[in-house]
Amino acid sequence: MKRFFLERSWRLAKKFGERFRFDFGRRRLSFWRIPFLTAVVFLAGFGPLPPLKSVVVLSDGKSVSFETRERFVGEALRSAGITFGEDDVVLPPAGSVLVPGEVVTVRRTSESLVVRRELVSNKTIVIPNKALKEGKEVELRAGHPGLVRKTVRRIISNNTVKEEVLAEDTLLSPVDRKVFRGTRGTESRPRILTLLATAYTPGRESCGKYADGKTAVMSRAGYGIVAVDPKVIPLGTRLYVEGYGFALAQDVGGRIRGRRIDLLIPDLKTARRFGARKVKVYVLD
Template sequence: MSQRTKEHIRRWIFGLPMAVWVTCLTTVCLAATSLFLYVNTNLVTITNSDGQKTVVFAQTIDKRLLVREIADMRCSEDDIITYDQAKHGYGELHVEHAFPVTISVDGEKITENLIECTVADALDIMGVTLSGDDYTEPALTAKIESASSIAVHRVTYNDYTKNETVPFETQYQYTSLFYRSPERKMVMQNGADGVINAKLRDKVVDGEIVETSVIEDYGSTEAVPEIIKVYGEGAAVSSMTAPEGVTLDENGIPTQYSAVLTMKATGYYSAAGKGASGLGLSYGTFAVDPKVIPYGTRVYIASADGKFVYGWAMPTDTGSFIHTNNMQVDLFYETYEESYINAVQEVKVYIVG
């Protein structure tokens, strides 16, 4: 370009009106501003673990400033903020809120703000270690998703040898058979002390014994309880229970039955173990004329005044008395003394089935 041409252009430029200059400068500034905003402004989608979501335009890259002031969301120093800028001008920011987690261990409480993790993670973060059979509640694999408490239980074991006598206990059985002499007591089984001679192990959790087990036995014997039979008002001799579906009144007498027989009741004892029917003999079985009450029939036996209750029973034997009185039942007892105490009394026999 010649000097003359350059001079011509210079004179043309400086000869432009002021309005043109202003317009040009304004256009340049706007373009520069737009370019600056394009380069430095981001469209950011902000979400958090509370389920909130918002979209903002922001120039700052300070993540906490974005959350607190621009998005107006809560954010603490312990919250975890992740920012993913997929491409220029657009990004996704997520706030995972921390929550307090308290660990109770060794008589102390430790609290820190954590985000979602497992119990094992929480212990690791807070510097709590387990050893041996120590355990936690909740379990180590349990997830923590909100403010929570974790209990650490310390487990230790104590081994020792024990050699001592174990006194027998006294157990009581109740029967209405003694209604004539309520003060009567009958020893059904003599008690015998036991002996512990063994190596034992106590399991201790947080300082308290929760379980004792035998590691090695050197000849221990269990105590044998003393069993005493005493009077109990309305207590049945038999341990049999009512057939399924049978309803009882307030005195335990069946409300559903096919017949009620008034019979003479005696008592008997036999070491044979089986009755004439081939079925066993025990409390709750009795002898009767099978033509009157067939073997295996379920009945309920009690005196009319309710003072004596034999209870639910089933005939399994036949007595010689049927030749002289077929309206008699002979109630079985597992001791001769009880059969003697029964004597002779009138009872009602409710035939159920």
């Protein structure tokens, strides 16, 4: 109240001083004008005071009620010790005239840029396999998750966090995991054959002058291709050969008759070392 009285008196005194050419900056006051100025300042203090206005402020999750004689919303908040920054939202605006019973809301808002790294999950690709017991898994490729770097704009408004992704850079691409999962139950077991196995290469040393890198069904010759007797194992049958791995019957041979199987091994030395041996062959189809 004292501060308001002095400020009001000074404003009125300055107004009259400017009107009668008083120079407050250089303090050029005539002796006869001093009593007049003193009377103005004295009488100004006894003018009518602005009415008290009740205000409710909602800020920082709290509700504050008080009374003030300030004219504007911003002045009322500052007089009550409630601060607000440029990014904060004041409703009604700080420059608006304060109305009795006004409810003022102060929403705290802050904005920042955040750079962070995040993992990108990889998938697991499951390939059913009849040669494996149901529930058993054989991992073909371990795989790994990916890694990205994100630039995020984080906006905190009234204790609510909102994020906006501005940029995203891939640091490491995810690689999916691959597994064979067994589907063989107790009631459905694959057919097991004991065959005499030999090895061959796709070159001239095994296939002669007609070697062209193709199989009997015109597919590309490579590891995992085996030659069979179609009367025993139909072409296109999926197999699992003990000591060799999963294979596909896609080739034939002049000497492959009856219970024999020829395993394609690209390396000549390895194929020669394989020799001839009896192996168990699981017919998966």
